[in-house]
Amino acid sequence: xxxxxxxxxxxxxxxxxxxxxxxxxxxxxxxxxxxxxxxxxxxxxxxxxxxxxxxxxxxxxxxxxxxxxxxxxxxxxxxxxxxxxxxxxxxxxxxxxxxxxxxxxxxxxxxxxxxxxxxxxxxxxxxxxxxxxxxxxxxxxxxxxxxxxxxxxxxxxxxxx
Numbered sequence: 001x002x003x004x005x006x007x008x009x010x011x012x013x014x015x016x017x018x019x020x021x022x023x024x025x026x027x028x029x030x031x032x033x034x035x036x037x038x039x040x041x042x043x044x045x046x047x048x049x050x051x052x053x054x055x056x057x058x059x060x061x062x063x064x065x066x067x068x069x070x071x072x073x074x075x076x077x078x079x080x081x082x083x084x085x086x087x088x089x090x091x092x093x094x095x096x097x098x099x100x101x102x103x104x105x106x107x108x109x110x111x112x113x114x115x116x117x118x119x120x121x122x123x124x125x126x127x128x129x130x131x132x133x134x135x136x137x138x139x140x141x142x143x144x145x146x147x148x149x150x151x152x153x154x155x156x157x158x159x160x161x
Contacts, residue, residue, distance in 0.1 A: 002152070005144045009065050012058035012141055015134075019054040022047075043124030050120075050131035057138025061145040064095075089153045096146040103143050106136035 026048060030041040063069055076084055112118075113129040120126045 002148045005061070005141070005148050006065055008141055009061035009145055012060075012138060013062040016055045016057075016059035019051040019058075023051045023055070026051075043122065043126055046120050046122050046124060046126035050126065050128070053131040054134040054138075057135045058141070060138050061141035064142060064145045064149065085153060089150065092146055092150045092153060096143065096150060099139050099142045099146060103136060103139035106132065106139050110136040 026041065026044055030044040034040040076087055079087070110129060110132040113132045118128040118132075120128050
């Protein structure tokens with residue numbers, strides 16, 4: 001299970017990277033068009049807004065798997081292994097709970113948005129449902145990765161890792 005979740009997390013990371021590349025490309029085209037041609041790229045704001053959701057949420061699970069989320073361990077580093085493990089488990093369980101809620105509501109919103117073919121109003125009619133789907137998928141991947149992490153903490157006991 002852990003290997004499958006890790007592969008899905010890597011796929012999410014690649015998609016997040018692609019969305020960052022697209023945001024950069026769209027931003028550069030918009031700047032060049034505005035500065036030199038006096039014609040900004042329509043829909044830049046809406047596209048960047050939607051791609052930002054993809055970049056953030058699809059990278060979460062991979063970041064979690066690598067243990068690269070921001071952590072303040074000023075107090076935790078002074079605790080013994082059992083206390084550290086207990087706090088690590090508590091943090092992972094809280095993370096799991098929060099992302100279960102985000103994933104659940106994300107899927108509700110994504111499916112509703114998809115069913116009505118929701119678009120953002122602006123200069124360019126931009127579809128909203130793909131970014132809502134990315135949020136739901138990313139949060140679901142985070143739930144799966146955090147569940148794998150919880151199982152690993154419970155299985156490994158006091159061993160570091």
